[in-house]
Amino acid sequence: MEETLSNLSRREFEGLVREAGRSIQASLNAQYRTFDTYFLELLNGSERWLEEAFVAALGELYRPNAGVFRDLYADLRRYYSGAALNLEEILDEFWMKLLERLLKASDPETASLLSDDFLECASKQTETLRPFGDAPRELKAKLVRAFIAARAFVQGLNVAGEIVRKVSQVPLSTECNSAIMKLVYCPHCRGLGSVKPCVNYCKNVMKGCLANQADLDTEWQSLIETMLQVASSFGAEPSMDTVIYSIPVRISEAVLAMQENMEIYTSKVRTLELSIYFKFV
Numbered sequence: 001m002e003e004t005l006s007n008l009s010r011r012e013f014e015g016l017v018r019e020a021g022r023s024i025q026a027s028l029n030a031q032y033r034t035f036d037t038y039f040l041e042l043l044n045g046s047e048r049w050l051e052e053a054f055v056a057a058l059g060e061l062y063r064p065n066a067g068v069f070r071d072l073y074a075d076l077r078r079y080y081s082g083a084a085l086n087l088e089e090i091l092d093e094f095w096m097k098l099l100e101r102l103l104k105a106s107d108p109e110t111a112s113l114l115s116d117d118f119l120e121c122a123s124k125q126t127e128t129l130r131p132f133g134d135a136p137r138e139l140k141a142k143l144v145r146a147f148i149a150a151r152a153f154v155q156g157l158n159v160a161g162e163i164v165r166k167v168s169q170v171p172l173s174t175e176c177n178s179a180i181m182k183l184v185y186c187p188h189c190r191g192l193g194s195v196k197p198c199v200n201y202c203k204n205v206m207k208g209c210l211a212n213q214a215d216l217d218t219e220w221q222s223l224i225e226t227m228l229q230v231a232s233s234f235g236a237e238p239s240m241d242t243v244i245y246s247i248p249v250r251i252s253e254a255v256l257a258m259q260e261n262m263e264i265y266t267s268k269v270r271t272l273e274l275s276i277y278f279k280f281v
Contacts, residue, residue, distance in 0.1 A: 002181075005188075009181040010172055013209070021168025025161050032157040039080065039150050042244040047073045050248035065101045068094065069251070076143075080151050087147055091140050095254075099131060102258050131261065132254035139250040146243040149233050156227045163220070167213050176209035 050069060054062040072094045079085045172180070183205045187195040207214070234240045 005185045006177055006181045009184050010177050012184070013180050014172065018168050021164050024164045028157050028161040028164065032154060032161070035150075035157070036154055039154075039240075040077070042241060043073060043077060043080075046244050046247050049245065050251065053248055053252065065098070065105070068097045068101060071097075076147065080147060080154075082151065082155060087144050088140060091136070091143065095132060095136050098251075098255075099258070102255065102262075131258050133257035135250045135254035135257065139247065142238060142243045142246070145233075146240045149230050150240065153227065153230045153234075156223065156230065160223060160227070163216075163223075167216065170212060172209060176205075179205045179208060 047070070051062075051066070054069070072090070075085060075090045075094075079087050079090065183197050183201065187197075238246070
């Protein structure tokens with residue numbers, strides 16, 4: 001009888017702990033799905049807006065170079081999903097690719113004459129000569145902040161859910177199992193099945209059985225506070241929505257600045273290229 005009651009009390013208690021854990025997991029998973037869906041819809045909407053605006057504004061200049069923009073959004077999605085990518089390098093590489101495409105498209109007749117050395121020199125001097133104006137620098141600062149926060153938030157939700165799952169499956173020790181059995185079923189042995197144990201007795205048994213879980217309380221509270229801080233940053237100006245939807249605007253500003261200053265920029269690059277050449281001759 002004692003063994004039967006011991007097994008029964010263990011199953012009941014472990015079931016209650018798992019059920020409590022599942023409730024928290026369900027809440028965390030729902031938060032994850034809601035945020036993930038919303039963020040990806042922001043990105044998809046931003047990409048659609050860019051394509052529609054650029055097809056109308058640039059026409060034939062956009063279509064051959066559409067892959068550059070699609071690659072940017074694909075890399076942004078991969079970074080958000082947890083890929084081991086450097087966001088600043090992603091943006092720098094995008095601007096270098098776009099610069100090369102615009103240089104070649106600026107004068108189709110002479111595009112074939114642009115040497116690899118010239119294109120390499122032009123790419124390396126983007127920070128110094130700033131062919132796109134202030135748009136790349138401003139976009140990078142805002143995008144990095146928004147994407148780091150979004151990625152940290154979804155990863156935090158996943159980690160929190162996994163912690164809850166593992167903690168709710170910790171097996172009971174022999175001492176805990178014995179204490180639970182006495183707490184729940186000892187009154188039955190005296191024919192007092194309807195008698196409930198006092199609150200303090202219940203608390204003491206729970207503290208002993210859940211001591212390992214209680215040790216995680218400080219770290220758990222720290223995780224929750226961090227998640228709340230990250231979530232609050234989404235509403236800071238400029239908001240995450242504004243930043244994501246500003247990508248097409250910033251790229252448009254950059255392309256316009258490049259087109260307006262194309263002759264001045266190429267002249268500077270050629271001068272710089274010649275100075276570097278003669279320095280090493």
